[in-house]
Amino acid sequence: MARDTAHVAAPESLLASPDQVSQSQISDEIASVHADAASREAAGEAVSRTLHDFPPYRSSLLRHPTKSPKLVDPETIELFSPAYGQRDIAAIESDLTLQSTGGEPQGERMTVEGRLLDSWGRPIANQLIELWQANAAGRYIHQRDQHPAPLDPNFIGAGRVITDDNGHYKFTTIKPGPYPWKNHVNAWRPAHIHFSVFGTGFTQRTVTQMYFPGDPLFALDPIYNTIPRQRDRDNLIARYNHELTVPEFSMGYEWDIVVDGPDATWFEPEEGER
Amino acid sequence: MTEIHSPRGPKTHEPTAGQTVGPFFAYGTEYDRMHQVAFPHSPGSVVLGGRVFDGAGAPVPDAMIEIWSRDADGAIPRARGAFRRDDHTFTGFGRAFSDDDGTWEFWTRNPGTLDGSAAFYAVIVYARGLPDKLHTRVYLPDDEAALAADPLLSSLETDERATLVATRQPDGSLQHDFRLQGDNETVFLQFAPGGEDARGER
Numbered sequence: 519m520a521r522d523t524a525h526v527a528a529p530e531s532l533l534a535s536p537d538q539v540s541q542s543q544i545s546d547e548i549a550s551v552h553a554d555a556a557s558r559e560a561a562g563e564a565v566s567r568t569l570h571d572f573p574p575y576r577s578s579l580l581r582h583p584t585k586s587p588k589l590v591d592p593e594t595i596e597l598f599s600p601a602y603g604q605r606d607i608a609a610i611e612s613d614l615t616l617q618s619t620g621g622e623p624q625g626e627r628m629t630v631e632g633r634l635l636d637s638w639g640r641p642i643a644n645q646l647i648e649l650w651q652a653n654a655a656g657r658y659i660h661q662r663d664q665h666p667a668p669l670d671p672n673f674i675g676a677g678r679v680i681t682d683d684n685g686h687y688k689f690t691t692i693k694p695g696p697y698p699w700k701n702h703v704n705a706w707r708p709a710h711i712h713f714s715v716f717g718t719g720f721t722q723r724t725v726t727q728m729y730f731p732g733d734p735l736f737a738l739d740p741i742y743n744t745i746p747r748q749r750d751r752d753n754l755i756a757r758y759n760h761e762l763t764v765p766e767f768s769m770g771y772e773w774d775i776v777v778d779g780p781d782a783t784w785f786e787p788e789e790g791e792r
Numbered sequence: 793m794t795e796i797h798s799p800r801g802p803k804t805h806e807p808t809a810g811q812t813v814g815p816f817f818a819y820g821t822e823y824d825r826m827h828q829v830a831f832p833h834s835p836g837s838v839v840l841g842g843r844v845f846d847g848a849g850a851p852v853p854d855a856m857i858e859i860w861s862r863d864a865d866g867a868i869p870r871a872r873g874a875f876r877r878d879d880h881t882f883t884g885f886g887r888a889f890s891d892d893d894g895t896w897e898f899w900t901r902n903p904g905t906l907d908g909s910a911a912f913y914a915v916i917v918y919a920r921g922l923p924d925k926l927h928t929r930v931y932l933p934d935d936e937a938a939l940a941a942d943p944l945l946s947s948l949e950t951d952e953r954a955t956l957v958a959t960r961q962p963d964g965s966l967q968h969d970f971r972l973q974g975d976n977e978t979v980f981l982q983f984a985p986g987g988e989d990a991r992g993e994r
Contacts (some may be wrong), residue, residue: 533815533920566924567807567809567810567924568809568810568811568923568924569923570922570923570924570926572923575812575921575923577920577921578921578922578923579847579921580846580847580848580850580921580972580973580974581846581847581852581919581920581921581922581972581973582921582922582923582972582973583926583972583973583977583978583980584847584973584974584977585977585979585980586982587926587927587980587981587982588944588947588948588979588980588981588982589981589982589983589984590943590944590981590982590983590984591943591983591984592983592984593909593912593914594868595860595861595862595868595903595914596860596914596983598868598870599860600860600869600874600883600884600885601869601870601871601872601874601883602872602874602875603872603873605872605873605876606872606873606874606875606876607875607876635805636805637803637804637805637806637807638801638803638804638805639804639805646875648820648821649820650816650817650819650820650821651820652816658816658819659819660815660816660818660819662815662816663815663816674819675819675820676819676820678875712811712813712814712817712820714813714820714821720860720914720916721927721983723858723916723925724807724808724810724925725810725811725812725813725817725918725925726808726809726810726811727811727814741811741812741814741923742811744811744812744923744924745809745811749806750806750809751809753806753808753809754808754809754811775808776805776806776807776808777807777808778803778807779983780983780984780985
């Protein structure tokens with residue numbers, strides 16, 4: 519079974535780009551792609567919210583489609599989403615500080631709260647949100663992450679939660695650190711948390727990343743900048759909310775996730791399980 | 793049992809833009825038996841598998857594939873528990889990672905339809921180096937009349953159509969490759985707004 523080998527890592531060299539150019543060259547390329555996208559949009563062209571063809575992100579070069587996607591009417595199965603409920607996960611999985619059997623993880627304890635909404639601002643209940651992240655030192659527990667920052671024996675960095683009746687979710691975790699990667703010389707990713715969310719339809723399925731306000735690495739990062747519009751990038755940045763900060767315990771951040779999709783969705787009456 | 797819901801008025805919220813799953817999704821998205829949509833070797837179960845290739849024809853060793861489909865009788869699975877497999881409930885949803893050879897594999901069932909239309913798996917491909925998810929479909933190869941009548945397939949050139957139809961192996965399993973770029977690039981999908989005229993049972 520392929521599953522047993524999923525964690526057998528490909529060579530570390532796969533993570534490095536074939537060229538190792540400077541940050542200034544990457545930054546120039548980002549500016550150039552953004553300017554091109556802005557002018558195409560100004561000319562009335564529909565520009566993707568995230569650009570698949572984004573050369574500054576070097577490992578995208580051979581991995582993005584070159585043809586435009588085919589516009590299709592969704593079939594019924596695509597207007598439904600897998601059904602989730604509390605049975606699918608354990609409540610404790612939303613607290614990433616409790617996923618190891620040791621003591622307290624190192625770093626800045628925080629909570630991230632928000633709502634899962636559709637394009638009309640309606641909350642989406644009973645949906646699975648998964649997240650994964652680096653530890654406070656910027657290290658993932660993954661064979662391919664070999665940069666010399668410490669692993670934290672008390673922090674794994676993965677969690678899950680099911681949204682409540684108001685589409686609300688909440689995670690307790692540790693603020694991740696920035697980390698180096700091999701896209702170019704001196705490439706560092708802004709601190710971020712990966713989010714995977716389901717909506718009411720498979721067409722709404724999204725994997726994205728949440729960032730933290732005021733990060734000096736934003737303008738330098740090719741992955742963050744695969745999103746050409748500033749307002750779309752701004753929407754990936756969580757808001758510090760002092761009301762959510764727990765005295766003597768944790769810092770509070772707020773971040774809502776909006777899923778799009780076809781204008782109509784198939785619904786079934788709720789069957790009661792939560 | 794189902795009703796169509798189409799809110800009036802313009803959209804009020806900007807969708808959150810997608811981002812790459814990155815190289816380290818494996819430990820955050822993996823769960824037990826995630827590729828066992830149907831219990832292995834159970835009656836009616838089939839293997840659906842293939843490989844992922846990049847624009848140079850090299851295997852993509854760090855992709856994530858998700859499938860979502862009807863059951864064999866055409867029913868849309870509504871049972872919970874895709875993350876806690878009980879080994880008998882068919883939930884329709886599965887997730888697999890490609891290995892160093894670019895290979896991914898599921899145990900699932902042949903999806904059916906209720907109206908004789910072409911049966912397919914809805915698929916999403918994610919990978920390091922892929923800035924956002926890609927939607928596609930994998931159609932069953934068996935019913936040629938249904939495939940010929942399918943609105944999407946019939947709108948495609950022959951070589952494009954071939955990228956969406958699986959190959960049935962002598963042992964009954966299904967084989968299908970995804971090519972992210974280049975020759976025989978997989979046809980990826982964008983969903984039209986609407987749904988008023990989407991087919992479906994009431």
